Amino acid sequence: MxxxxxxxxxxxxxxxxxxxxxxxxxxxxxxxxxxxxxxxxxxxxxxxxxxxxxxxxxxxxxxxxxxxxxxxxxVFTDLSLHINNSLISKDKYTEKDIREIIAATIKEKMAYLYNNKKIIKIMLIELMNNTDLCNRMKTNFSINYPTIINSFHSIFKNKHISNEEVLRLIMGSLFYEFFKMVFYDDYNSTKLKNETENIINSIFTYVD
CATH class of the missing domain: 1.10.10.60 (Homeodomain-like)
Known part of the structure; x- marks a missing residue:
């Protein structure tokens, strides 16, 4: 990674x-x-x-x-969840494509959280106290959400799961790992790699 x-x-x-x-x-x-x-x-x-x-x-x-x-x-302007654009452009997705998308997305976001955890924590706390910042985040999310969901729909349309389920699973896993990055003193690059693989495998199991 x-x-x-x-x-x-x-x-x-x-x-x-x-x-x-x-x-x-x-x-x-x-x-x-x-x-x-x-x-x-x-x-x-x-x-x-x-x-x-x-x-x-x-x-x-x-x-x-x-x-x-x-x-x-x-960091604020770069936090929207996105998927590898080179894979989104396809009309049909093989099982290999789906796995590559999941793995690439999780690896990227986990590295992003790990590298920028201090600033992200500062920003999250400010979101609770700063109305202007909170409104900017809501606007940013509302603009990007349709694109995110449409991307998931294209990728997972042949799976028996909803777009929201996949998004909730990915975001929930990332939030939990971020919590550990901030509060666990022993969270290092080795643990990052292991935890990333665990998340990828659990999502593969869920969407299969």
Missing amino acids: DIENNNITSNLIYRNDIPIGKRKILLAAIDLFYKQGFDRTSTVQISKEAGVSEGVIYKHFKSKQGLLDAIINP
């Missing part, structure tokens, strides 16, 4: 064009927001953790909210 190509967090922080002070602020803010939440974290704490003055934070991000937006927006 190639998990390095699915790391928006790393791309955000370690771009070649980002100033070192800004990088330190992002690293500190992500760690503090992840551990204690956005509201409980002050710019004073972030500046101390990053080893820069508060003025540097405001120079790069204008406000603490601006800093939060810079952290969560890249």
Whole structure:
């Protein structure tokens, strides 16, 4: 499983064009927001953790909210569930196609959650407190949901299961694994690989 190509967090922080002070602020803010939440974290704490003055934070991000937006927006815009486009274009799907789609989707999403777990956790907590962010997520989901369901319908139309059942099974499995990634200290790349294979096998069993 190639998990390095699915790391928006790393791309955000370690771009070649980002100033070192800004990088330190992002690293500190992500760690503090992840551990204690956005509201409980002050710019004073972030500046101390990053080893820069508060003025540097405001120079790069204008406000603490601006800093939060810079952290969560890249992931927020990239979270919609999607399937390998090279396989969706077919009119008919063989059993091999279906298995490849399931495996590719789960592997990609598990790697995505693993690489970006800190930012995703920050975003999920903010969704409960930020009406504007919540409305943006609802809009994003409502736009993408028909495409997602139509894709499932094309792939699983010869199976005796509904589109919603497949989506619920995949999303439920991913959410449970994300919970473990966040709260289990021993969740490493080896466990990621094993858990991914377990999810794939359980979904194969369900749709067969």
